[in-house]
Amino acid sequence: MRKLMQLAFIFGAIIAFAQTKEVIKFRGNILNYTENPYAFFKVIDQREDKQIGTLPFGEQKEMKEVVFPSTPDADFSAWYLKSNQPGKLTDFFLVLKKLKLSTGESDGKKTEGKMDFSAQTFAKTGDKYxxxxxxxxxFTFYDKEVSELMVKNIPAVFSAFIKKAYSLNPAGNKVGLNGLEDYSTLVKNNYAALKGKPLKDGIYLDYISFFNQTPEPGDYVLESNSKGDITKAVKEENGKKTKISAYKMFAYVEKGKVRKSTFSGFMDLDQDENGFYVLGNRGHIFPVQSNSAYGMFGLIGGVAGAIEQRARQKKMKSGDVQKIYIDPLTGEYDFSEE
Structure with missing residues (x-):
């Protein structure tokens, strides 16, 4: 009898423990459509905090810990092999820096959720990356069941991120395993714009030309509208005018001062020991949607109505101002939270 009671207690404890876990389900695929087949998919888990988050689920708001099915390396490797025929020479490596979920404010109908995401990808040939x-x-989410929505979208975030990496060719220095610990720091001194010299005046169409300090050739003159907003840059050579619209510019430098094109128009791009940054917040940088990841990665969830979008955009712009750095490796905004 005592043994039966012990077994019942153990069984009940196992069930109770299992019920406190919300396991990520890797649905969908990470199919590689490119001509760069990878032999294996490997994950190096460099997260300082291995806990993804403990969130409220269901009508009863039961607190559950979000977990991988087994380990990131095993889970992603199995996911990759479901939809890809392995190549022969090169391996695909994902360095996971951060994956953190949390919930925040609620208006009684919808609750805010945040997914703090940081990862890098490398191609490995031999012993070099x-x-x-x-x-x-x-990423920010707004939903009545925001915890469920975020967990459901974890595979979608990784899928879009990985497929973006598939489409790119390996670039930069080849490094050993130890060089992956902080690759961004390792390579940032390779860029002319980060070497402390005065910036070259001119028009820059992309982040590569800006960080390499190779502006468009010729003497361009900036033109503004009646509100003082830059609308285009114009140069005249041999009686011929060449125009570059403002929306085609990554940034321009005038008298050593750089201004970056953003959703809110051109904003000052300042520099410190960590690189170039815009002083602002999400409202200045991104147009708001029902879920901030929707437009970037096409995640699960509908787009908010126009009235709600305008209200949330205004709220976002009124938020705390911070330094939002420009990643010299991708030209994208580094918008992470500590």
Whole structure:
């Protein structure tokens, strides 16, 4: 009888423990459509905090810990092999820096959720690694069941991130395993814009030309509208005018001062020991949607109505101002939270 009671207690404890876990389900695929087949998919888990988050689920708001089915390396490797025929020479490496979920404010109908995401990808040939792509950002979600929505979208975030990396060719220095610990720091001194010299005046169409300090050739003159907003840059050579619209510019430098094109128009791009940054917040940088990851990665969830979008955009712009750095490896915003 005592043994039966012990077994019942153990069984009940196992069930109770299992019920406190919300396991990520890797649905969908990470199919590689490119001509760069990878032999294996490997994950190096460099997260300082291995806990993804403990969130409220269901009508009863039961607190559950979000977990991988087994380990990131085993889970992603199995996911990759479901939809890909392995190649022969090169391995695909994902360096996981951060994956953190949390919930925040609620208006009684919808609750805010945040996914803090940071990862890098590399192609490995032999014992050397070469950079592909990286992303450091915080996705925001708004939903009645925001915990369920975020967990459901974890595979979608990784799928879009990985497929973006597939489409890129390896670039930059080849490094050993130890060089992956902080690859961004390792390579940032390779860029002319980060070497402390005065910036070259001119028009820059992309982040590569800006960080390499190779502006468009010719003497361009900036033109503004009646509100003082830059609308285009114009140069005239041999009686012929060449125009570059403002929306085609990554940035321009005038008298050593750089201004970056953003959703809110051109904003000052300042520099400190960590690189170039815009002083602002999400409202200045991104157009708001029902879920901030929706437009970037096409995640699960509908787009908010126009009235709600305008209200949330205004709220976002009124938030705390911070330094939002420009990643010299990708030209994208590093928008992570400590």
């Amino acid at each position: 070469q950079f592909l792509y990286k992303k450091d950002t915080v």
